[in-house]
Amino acid sequence: MSSADTIETTPNPEAAAPESTEHSHAHDHDHEPHHHGPSLNPECTREVQIEVAADEVSKAFRTVTRRYQKQARIPGFRAGKVPESLIRSRFADGLRQDVVETVLPTHFREAIDKAGLRPISQPQVTDLHLEDGQPLKFKAVFEILPEISVDGYQDVHVAKPDTELTDTELNAELDRVRDSRSTMEPVAEDRTLVDGDWAQITFRGEIKNESNEAETTEAAAQQPITGDDVMIEVGGQNTLPAFNEALRGSKPGQELKFEVSYPEDFGERRLAGKTISYDVEVKAIKKKIQPELTDEFAKELGEYEGIEDFKQKLKDHLASDKKRRLEGETRDKIVEALIAKYQFPVPESLVQQQVDARLDRGLRALAQQGMRTEDMRKLDFNRLRDAQHDSALNEVKGSLLLDRIADAEKIEVTDAEVDRELELLSLQMREPIETLRTRLTDDGGLARIREQIRREKTGGLLYQKLAS
Known part of the structure; x- marks a missing residue:
């Protein structure tokens, strides 16, 4: 995994990411607190206490109750004529849930704006007190991005690799090609x-x-x-x-x-x-x-003018692949050095999202290798999650550091760069580009693509500056 491709579930300081095991940006615009969630890092955790006036709570109860009256189908009563008292007793839990979902989001957003806080995890609701005719009181707990200083990152240095392709490497590949046609x-x-x-x-x-x-x-x-x-x-x-x-x-x-x-x-x-x-x-x-390296042999391999044309194109491909591979490994080393240099608390919600992403990739690989779904269900997922935690933690730390360095270097991503990535995805997925754009915009994928491109550009800049 390259340094610029280290985390799939990226923090968005503008929004509270929902609790999810996959693609957590699908509802980044919601800021809606949930009642349960993963354990949080105390150093990144913040809490707001909120109280909603009793008259607003009562108004919400009346609005939700009327909606239930219109929709309820209860034997012995005509549609829309079910008594309010019966609605409230029969659908008490549903009414309470709908009232909470009606009232909480707006007041939560107002509270975090007033406090100057920017949640990056789905807020968890605690100490909820809800009764018709009484003020609604609750606490919302969530994580925020830590303060991260990247002062002195220019002092990190790693060895620059020799990316030149050698004759020995080229000849070994030529032998492999000949051997495959022997x-x-x-x-x-x-x-x-x-x-x-x-x-x-x-x-x-x-x-x-x-x-x-x-x-x-x-x-x-x-x-x-x-x-x-x-x-x-x-x-x-x-x-x-x-x-x-x-x-x-x-x-x-x-x-x-x-x-x-x-x-x-x-x-x-x-x-x-x-x-x-x-x-x-x-x-x-x-x-x-083994076949001889002749013009006829080259033409059997593909649309080549002759053996020299094949050799040159093979050399160019191998050289490009070696350069990309070694530079990627060096960028990884730079990020590892940055992780070792800077200590800061990491939001546990982001770590768990990255654990989810790693497990998802692993399960997809197992499925492609023929593992049956019923066998996957027998896996010890708690053990698998624990095993992924440290790697996920470092991936999140690396991504947060790249983001801060990108801020310091004022690295931006153009619409043209995003469009080029969308064109590649459209070809790979065989999906019309505008359909793909709409889908990725709706589920937050476009924002993730932009963030990934920004990190790749940052990784490239760090390679130029710090590899020597």
């Missing part, structure tokens, strides 16, 4: 397998009995490990030593028996820590033939 050709001569050959084999493996009864039962229940016409490089660095030793010097038609003890951390779980007895038949010896 063919396997049979070896006609009568000889044994040597390093560099590819053995075409058929094999069957069985897990040896373990002394532990539970492991024996588990092993017996597993299907044999088999493979037909599998290609294995003799002496290859990715080939297990036991296979190299057994195959080296053997000939087609030969049958081999040997055992392989797999380490506990072996990548394939059913083999990890097991000893497998293999029966292997060598079917053929083959050589991998």
Whole structure:
């Protein structure tokens, strides 16, 4: 993750962000207190006490009650003719909730404006007292952005990376391209397998009995490990030593028996820590033939004029990718150094929003890998949230610092820059750009895009100033 792309749920000091587990800016314009919420950082927490006059409360009760009378459908009464007393008894909880939602927002906004406070979390209502004919009293608790000084940030320095592409890197990529288009050709001569050959084999493996009864039962229940016409490089660095030793010097038609003890951390779980007895038949010896770097080969790869054109475009792509990657890593190091340099309290609501965003990305990745929804529900989300907390905290701290430095450097984002990002998103999502713009404006996404672009520009400026 680059330094300019560190937090999805960005603080908006102009508004109270609603309690939400995702895209918390969807109602940034609301300032409406909620009755419950996440734990808050005491150093960033503020409280306002509010009292609403009894006559305004009574007026709200009458207005809400009349609305309920018009909508209520109760057997024995005509529509709109249900007695007010019955409405108040039957729908007491709903009436109270609607009165609170009618009265609270305006008075809360007035209270924070008067106090000069700018909430960035959804306010939590406590000590609510509501009775018809009496003043409405409540407290609202919320978080604000901390005071952050970035004085001296110019003193932070990190090593500037060498982003030049080397000939070794270019040649290695050319070899990978050739290897991807290589063919396997049979070896006609009568000889044994040597390093560099590819053995075409058929094999069957069985897990040896373990002394532990539970492991024996588990092993017996597993299907044999088999493979037909599998290609294995003799002496290859990715080939297990036991296979190299057994195959080296053997000939087609030969049958081999040997055992392989797999380490506990072996990548394939059913083999990890097991000893497998293999029966292997060598079917053929083959050589991998890589294509020559000719103009014809280049044209097979794409719309290239010839091999030199392909090499140049590959070099440009690799150089650009290396430069972007190393500069991104350096910007991350700069942000890490800034986080270490400045200590300040961080609103817990922003941290929890970032935990939500990280978990959301993780769950989407699991879903793409084929994990079923019912299996996801079995995950220990409390443990997962705890595990994400420290990383989320640093991401929020990094974003807040970038925002303050952007203020100090007077970095602005133009409408043209936002439009370019929208055009890319429109192509990626296959959604008409104006439809996308409207949707992102309504759910706060456009503001997040603008903030992300601003941070990216700030990260680029810091790279120019602080990397040396």
